[in-house]
Amino acid sequence: MCTKYFFKNLLVAASLLIGLQAQAAVNIQHWQTSTGAEVYFVENHDLPIIDISTSFAAGSARDEKAKAGLAGIARHLMGLGAAGLSDEDISKRIADVGAVIGGELDADRAGFKLRTLSSAREREQALDTYIRILQQPDFPAEVLEREKARIVANLREAATQPESISSKVFMKALYGNHSYALEGSVEPETVAAIKREDLKKFYSTYYGAKNAVVALMGDVSREDAAKIAERLTSSLPDAPKANALPVVTYPTQAYEQRIPHPASQSHILLGYPGMKRGDADYFPLYVGNYILGGGGFVSRLTEEVREKRGLVYSVYSYFVPMAELGPFQIGLQTKTEQAEDALKLVRETLDKFMSGGVTEAELTAAKQNIIGGFPLRLDSNSEILDYISMIGFYRLPLTYLDDFNKQVSKVTTAQIKDAFNRRIDTRKLVTVIVGGDQISGDK
Amino acid sequence: MLIRRWCWVLGMFLGLVFSAIAFAETHEFKLDNGLRIIVQEDHRSPVVVAQVWYRAGSLDEVNGKTGVAHVLEHMMFKGTKKIKAGQFSRLIAAAGGRENAFTSNDNTTYFQQLEKSQLPLSLKLEADRMANLLLTEEEFSKEIKVVMEERRWRTEDKPQSKVNEQFQSTIYHVHPYARPVIGWMNDLENMTVVDAREWYNNWYAPNNAILVVVGDVNAQEVLKLAKQYFDSIKSRVLPERKPQVEPEQKGERRVVVKAQAKLPYVLMGYHVPALNDAEKDWEPYALEILAGVLDGNASARLNQSLVRKSQIAVDVSAGYSMISRGRQATFELDGTPSEGKTAAELEAALLQEIEKIKQSGVTEEELQRVKAQVIAADVYQRDSMFYQAMQIGQLETSGFPWKILKDYPARLAAVTSEQVQMAAKKYLTRDNLTVATLDPQPIDPNDKTPKGKPHVH
Numbered sequence: 001m002c003t004k005y006f007f008k009n010l011l012v013a014a015s016l017l018i019g020l021q022a023q024a025a026v027n028i029q030h031w032q033t034s035t036g037a038e039v040y041f042v043e044n045h046d047l048p049i050i051d052i053s054t055s056f057a058a059g060s061a062r063d064e065k066a067k068a069g070l071a072g073i074a075r076h077l078m079g080l081g082a083a084g085l086s087d088e089d090i091s092k093r094i095a096d097v098g099a100v101i102g103g104e105l106d107a108d109r110a111g112f113k114l115r116t117l118s119s120a121r122e123r124e125q126a127l128d129t130y131i132r133i134l135q136q137p138d139f140p141a142e143v144l145e146r147e148k149a150r151i152v153a154n155l156r157e158a159a160t161q162p163e164s165i166s167s168k169v170f171m172k173a174l175y176g177n178h179s180y181a182l183e184g185s186v187e188p189e190t191v192a193a194i195k196r197e198d199l200k201k202f203y204s205t206y207y208g209a210k211n212a213v214v215a216l217m218g219d220v221s222r223e224d225a226a227k228i229a230e231r232l233t234s235s236l237p238d239a240p241k242a243n244a245l246p247v248v249t250y251p252t253q254a255y256e257q258r259i260p261h262p263a264s265q266s267h268i269l270l271g272y273p274g275m276k277r278g279d280a281d282y283f284p285l286y287v288g289n290y291i292l293g294g295g296g297f298v299s300r301l302t303e304e305v306r307e308k309r310g311l312v313y314s315v316y317s318y319f320v321p322m323a324e325l326g327p328f329q330i331g332l333q334t335k336t337e338q339a340e341d342a343l344k345l346v347r348e349t350l351d352k353f354m355s356g357g358v359t360e361a362e363l364t365a366a367k368q369n370i371i372g373g374f375p376l377r378l379d380s381n382s383e384i385l386d387y388i389s390m391i392g393f394y395r396l397p398l399t400y401l402d403d404f405n406k407q408v409s410k411v412t413t414a415q416i417k418d419a420f421n422r423r424i425d426t427r428k429l430v431t432v433i434v435g436g437d438q439i440s441g442d443k
Numbered sequence: 444m445l446i447r448r449w450c451w452v453l454g455m456f457l458g459l460v461f462s463a464i465a466f467a468e469t470h471e472f473k474l475d476n477g478l479r480i481i482v483q484e485d486h487r488s489p490v491v492v493a494q495v496w497y498r499a500g501s502l503d504e505v506n507g508k509t510g511v512a513h514v515l516e517h518m519m520f521k522g523t524k525k526i527k528a529g530q531f532s533r534l535i536a537a538a539g540g541r542e543n544a545f546t547s548n549d550n551t552t553y554f555q556q557l558e559k560s561q562l563p564l565s566l567k568l569e570a571d572r573m574a575n576l577l578l579t580e581e582e583f584s585k586e587i588k589v590v591m592e593e594r595r596w597r598t599e600d601k602p603q604s605k606v607n608e609q610f611q612s613t614i615y616h617v618h619p620y621a622r623p624v625i626g627w628m629n630d631l632e633n634m635t636v637v638d639a640r641e642w643y644n645n646w647y648a649p650n651n652a653i654l655v656v657v658g659d660v661n662a663q664e665v666l667k668l669a670k671q672y673f674d675s676i677k678s679r680v681l682p683e684r685k686p687q688v689e690p691e692q693k694g695e696r697r698v699v700v701k702a703q704a705k706l707p708y709v710l711m712g713y714h715v716p717a718l719n720d721a722e723k724d725w726e727p728y729a730l731e732i733l734a735g736v737l738d739g740n741a742s743a744r745l746n747q748s749l750v751r752k753s754q755i756a757v758d759v760s761a762g763y764s765m766i767s768r769g770r771q772a773t774f775e776l777d778g779t780p781s782e783g784k785t786a787a788e789l790e791a792a793l794l795q796e797i798e799k800i801k802q803s804g805v806t807e808e809e810l811q812r813v814k815a816q817v818i819a820a821d822v823y824q825r826d827s828m829f830y831q832a833m834q835i836g837q838l839e840t841s842g843f844p845w846k847i848l849k850d851y852p853a854r855l856a857a858v859t860s861e862q863v864q865m866a867a868k869k870y871l872t873r874d875n876l877t878v879a880t881l882d883p884q885p886i887d888p889n890d891k892t893p894k895g896k897p898h899v900h
Contacts, residue, residue, distance in 0.1 A: 046487050047825055087751060091742030095812050098819020117819055150750070150757040153782045157705045160886055162600065262703060262886060263600040265592070296541075297520070297532035307529055310588030313596050333596050365537050372539020375558045379488035380826045 026378060028388055028398050029222060035209035037233040038395075040388040041216045041225045044381065048118045050218040051381050053389040054134060054232060057242040057323075058110040058206035061179035067193050069186040073147065074202045075103055075110040080143045082129075083136035087143060090129055099126035101133070107180045108245075108323045109393060110206075115382075118219035127228065134207075135235045139199045152188045163333075165259060166267040166434040173255055173430045174271050174327055178248050208239030215389035217381050248273045248325040256431040266339035266435025267331075270346065272424050274319040274328030277394035281419040283407045285319055285328075288416035290366045291358045292350070293317025293330060298365070304349045305332065311342045323394065328424055336435045343433070347426075354426055357417030371405045469835075469845065470662035472669070476678040477650025480669050481835050481845060482662040485828055491658030492828050493565045494554040495573070496836040498653075499646035501548050501624045502769045503684070508638050510626015513546040514590050515642045519553065520544075521582040523575040528582050531568055538564050548620055549768035550840045556829065559659045563668055566654075570672035573652065576643055583636035591632070594625045602702035602881050603710075610710045610879035613698045618689040618771050648679035653839050657832040689714065689771055696877040704883035706757070707786040710777040711793065711878045715870045717772035718765040721847040725858070727765035729866040730774055732858045735813035736805045737761035737776070737796065744796055744809075745776070755784050755792050768841040774871065786880040797871045804864035814856050821852055 029041040060071045079101060080087040094101050099116040112134060116126035158164035171184030214232055216225045250273055275285055286294075293301035293316050305315045312332045320326035330350070334342040358366075378384050378401070391400050468484035500512050522528035535542045540557040555565040598604045608623050615621035626634075654673070656665050692714055718727045737745050738761040745759040759778035776797075780789040824830050835845040 048822060049826065088742050088747055091740055091747075092812070095740035095742060096815055098815045098817075100819075100823070115823060117822060122819070146751070146754055149754070149781060153706060153757045153779070156782070157779075160703055160705045160883075264595045265600055295536060297529070298536045303529070306589055308585070310585035311592070313589055313593040334592060335595060365533070368537045369539055372537075372558060372561075373541065374539070375488060375490045376539070376541060376556050379490045379828065382826055 026384055026387070026401055028391070028401075029225075030392075030398055031226070031229075033209060033214070033229050033233045035233050035236065037209040037212040037214055037229065037236075038392050039214045039216070039226075039229040040392040041222065041229075042218075042384055042388060043220070043222060043225070044217065044384075045219050047381065048219050049381060050114075050116055050118050050123060050216070050220050051385045052114045052130070052217075052228070052232075053111055053215045053385055054113075055109045055111040055213045055215075055389055055393050056207050057108065057211045057393075058202070059106050059108045060183040061107040061245050061323075062202070062206055062242070063179070063182040063185075065182065065185060066190060067198060068182050068190040069151065070194050070198055070202055071110060071206075072105050072186070073144070073151070073191070073194055074139075074199045075105050075112075076147060077139050077144060077199055078112070078133050078137040078203070079103065080147065081138040081140040083132040084138070085129070085132060086140075090133070093125055093129045097122040097125045099129075101130060106322075107183055107326075111389070113385075127231070131231055134232060137203060139196050139203070141196050144194075144196055144199065148191050148194065151191050155186065155188055155191065162261045162263045162265070162267045162434040165261070166269050166432050169257060169259065169434070170269040170271060170329070170430065170432045171327075173257055173432060174251075174273065175248065176251075178324075179245055180248065180322070180324065180326075204237040205239055206242055207237050208241070209233045209236045210241040211239065212236060213389065213392040215385055215392055217385040217388065245324050250425070251428045251430060254428050254431070257433070258436070259432075259434045260437050261435045262437075263435055264335060265333045266336045266433055267333050268339065268343055268346070268434075269329060269331050269432045270350075270429050271327050271329040272426075272429055273325035275321050275423065276325055277321045277323065277390075278396055279321060281423055282321065283411050284415040284419035285423065287363070287366050287370065287408060287411045288353075288358060288420055289317055289319055289328075290370060291362045291416075292353050295366065295369065298369075300349055300353060301330070301332075301346065305342060305345055309345070311338060311345070315346065339433065339435060343431075350426055354417075354420055354424070357420075358413050360413060363411070363413050363416070367408055367411070370408050374405060468662075470666075472662075472666045474649065474670060474674055476674065476676055477648070478669070478673050478676075479653045479839065480666060481653065481655050481839065482660065482665045483655075483657040483831060483835065484660060484662060485657055485825075485831070486659045488828075489559050489659050490556065490828070491559045491562050491565075491656060491660055492554060492556045492832050493562060493569070494552055494655045494832050494836050495569045496653045496655065496840045497551045497646060498549075498651050498768070498840045499642070500546060500550050500768070501622055501626075502619050502687075503646065504619060504622060504626075506622075507630060508634065508642075509622045509630045510590070510594075510624070511630075511634060511638050511642045512551055513624055513626065514587060514631070514634060515639050515647075516544050516546045516551050516553075517586045517590055518578055518583065518639050518643075519572050519576060521586060522577045522579070523571050524577060525571060525575065526568065531572065534564065534568060540565070546624055548624055550837070552836060554829075554832075562656070562658075562660060562665070563672075566668050566672045569654075570676060573647055573649065573673070574676045576647070578636055578640050578643060580636050583639060587631060587634060590625070591628065594628060594631060597625060598623070599628070602700070602704040602883070603708050605702055606700045606708055606710050606879050606881045609698045609700050610712065610877065613696050613879060614692075614712055614714065614773055614877040615689055615771070618687050618769060620689075620769055620771055645682050648681065649673055649676050650678040651681055653836060655832045655836045655839075657828045657835075687769065692875050692877070694874050698877075698879045699882050700879065701882045701884050703886045704881060706779050706782070706881075707789075707883055708777070708779050708881035709786040709790050709793070709878065710775065710880075711790065711876060712773040712775040713871050713875045713877075715763065715772050715774045715866075717767040717770050718843070719770060721843055721850075725854075725862060726866050726869075727772075728854045729858050729862040730763045730870075731765060732810065732813055732855060733800065733805070733863050733867060734761050734763040734774070735816065736800075736809045736863070739813050739816055744799075745778075745793070748796060749778065749789070749792055753792065754781055756789050757781050759789075759793070766837060766841050766843065786882075790878060790880075797867065800864065800867045801871065804860040807860065810858070810860060810863075814852075817852055817855050 175181035
């Protein structure tokens with residue numbers, strides 16, 4: 001159902017997940033299944049709902065360039081035919097019990113989510129279907145052809161839209177030969193090259209239990225959760241743990257790419273390789289970015305570019321912490337005639353932030369928001385599920401949530417300035433501008 | 444989800460099945476100045492969401508001033524006598540809160556999500572801007588540019604949004620739902636702070652607002668706080684709202700939009716009844732079921748038949764929303780043809796699906812499936828306090844008591860295949876059909892002709 005978007009890295013979702021803190025401690029239970037999958041569980045009986053998320057280290061970074069899109073298509077096809085059930089059978093079995101199956105893909109992760117009522121009949125039928133998808137995907141050839149045609153059509157459409165063009169070009173420019181560039185490398189030709197055998201091979205290589213993290217949340221006992229986790233992972237492919245991804249190398253010089261487009265607005269992205277999950281500089285960068293462009297209406301970028309001058313509807317900056325250095329990205333859209341002015345202003349705002357650092361007052365306000373808003377991050381089962389899944393996938397400590405506020409409160413203005421200047425070299429930023437009538441070319 | 448102050452078109456509620464919530468803990472109050480307060484206690488987490496709903500949306504605008512409801516929404520963050528421009532957001536942020544606002548055809552809504560002890564701040568600030576907004580020329584002149592950028596981003600450069608805009612102004616000729624929430628660019632270019640002030644003075648009054656609070660709170664304490672902050676605001680005589688009724692459509696309508704894109708797109712719709720009498724009406728519930736049978740899940744008819752089987756489309760959907768303050772509703776179908784297929788072929792295929800319903804109704808299996816999804820959705824949405832507050836606010840500002848949520852699953856469960864068929868036969872007719880199509884234009888990178896008309900300022 002979400003085919004149109006399934007290639008898109010979950011940048012936005014991930015950016016919302018960057019920060020969290022703890023006071024309302026979440027009691028996370030953790031164990032391994034007999035096959036070696038990691039399980040993270042939070043028991044809560046307030047609502048008669050069970051949420052499950054199963055993630056594999058099978059994101060787009062596992063693609064090969066000539067077949068970019070393979071990871072996404074493999075994940076997508078798993079839900080469209082399993083253990084002899086057709087796509088129609090699967091959809092009906094899920095809908096008949098009011099369950100919802102969802103999925104996500106980013107460069108690191110391929111995920112499968114299930115939400116079901118906890119009552120016995122509903123739960124069993126939903127789980128049975130979900131388990132078949134994970135363990136017995138059929139990858140039907142005719143479904144593959146159909147979905148490839150849809151994906152190619154959507155890619156061709158996206159190739160006409162400035163927003164899609166800019167994010168794709170940006171990822172390629174930022175990551176060059178690194179596998180994080182692959183999510184921007186999906187083209188009609190690479191999709192066309194993907195065969196059923198490729199999907200089967202990809203599945204058997206990356207969907208092993210040792211590559212799996214199961215997160216469970218909700219109305220189920222620990223004992224039942226353990227049984228469910230066993231069932232989910234008992235007959236996954238027998239595959240070794242996936243290799244670590246290559247290290248990201250930093251750009252050696254500034255790079256600017258302009259792509260003409262007749263749209264009324266230019267779409268501008270600037271960035272640099274940012275940080276990892278569990279990064280030593282995570283907290284100074286996270287808190288600092290809140291001040292620069294992460295804190296919505298109160299950030300410096302919004303104040304300078306939108307509030308003072310009315311140049312944009314939206315301007316932001318964020319870090320996407322990943323297994324390796326995920327992007328640090330600044331983005332905006334503005335009327336093409338004023339794109340140069342807006343870009344200049346963004347650069348000035350960033351330079352001033354880098355050279356002058358943040359004020360004590362700004363830091364205090366940032367901490368107040370991040371720490372004071374902690375309970376909002378964990379006020380639903382679905383949010384808690386996402387956190388424990390992330391903690392599991394990136395092997396963060398179980399006390400991650402409990403320690404978060406403490407870590408945030410320790411950040412100093414000096415640490416922010418130091419971390420940004422060590423990590424982000426503004427002389428070597430990648431800049432992508434889609435819009436205007438300049439002849440395409442690199443500078 | 445949009446990241447900044449945004450406007451929602453009515454269509455965004457399509458597909459959100461509204462459903463019942465925990466009723467036992469919902470309380471209603473009314474202050475002497477007319478402000479209504481609805482509190483739903485939900486003690487799962489130590490948080491609270493507060494929403495102030497104004498019964499003022501693009502429905503209430505007039506030609507030449509379209510978009511003013513949404514512009515005023517932006518201006519509500521631009522300072523009062525006590526709180527200077529931008530401070531509202533800073534105060535909420537410093538309290539650990541999230542805040543934003545949205546404008547639709549029917550309403551303008553402001554919200555804050557906070558740790559529960561911070562509710563007084565939210566109510567204090569909302570009460571202040573309900574009565575004391577400054578609306579200066581200087582702030583207006585900057586913010587109107589932001590809104591024009593928003594229109595460019597949201598509509599001008601998005602082919603399908605343009606189709607939707609043209610569809611609305613074609614299916615409606617008379618009713619204000621013909622006009623875009625964001626406003627026509629010409630109207631934004633010519634809008635002044637005087638227009639914003641007039642809007643604020645007309646509609647921002649306690650007797651035109653509803654405060655909805657959901658969270659880990661005590662209803663009586665919320666009432667006490669609301670009294671403390673809102674009681675002193677005087678009620679106002681609201682402008683008369685004239686009845687606005689779209690005349691019956693007699694004959695098919697068509698509109699074509701040319702824009703730079705690769706794939707065509709078709710959006711079609713019929714005038715159908717909105718919910719009017721929650722006790723007696725059955726047609727809106729039958730139409731809701733019909734939308735579910737056509738597009739309620741991946742195996743529903745449209746996707747199964749047109750995307751998976753005949754593969755005439757890469758995407759299809761159907762939608763209907765019965766709740767509307769303007770008491771007008773449309774039943775819509777849309778889709779993107781597969782490569783090599785035309786908009787006309789997809790349109791014919793969509794109409795064929797409607798014909799099948801008219802001839803044979805829907806199966807018992809399909810009915811049961813939609814009902815099972817409604818029952819489950821009813822439980823799932825209790826996981827979101829924000830969504831629960833949205834439902835209450837939307838119903839109440841549309842003139843329905845929130846209590847109708849209680850009977851909603853039962854009313855849907857009572858719908859029969861014959862009723863779905865009857866509703867389809869009665870309303871989904873050729874003379875009542877409007878079709879908007881996107882005629883995709885190639886992008887010529889060497890095109891140096893000026894874009895749009897010159898702006899004279």
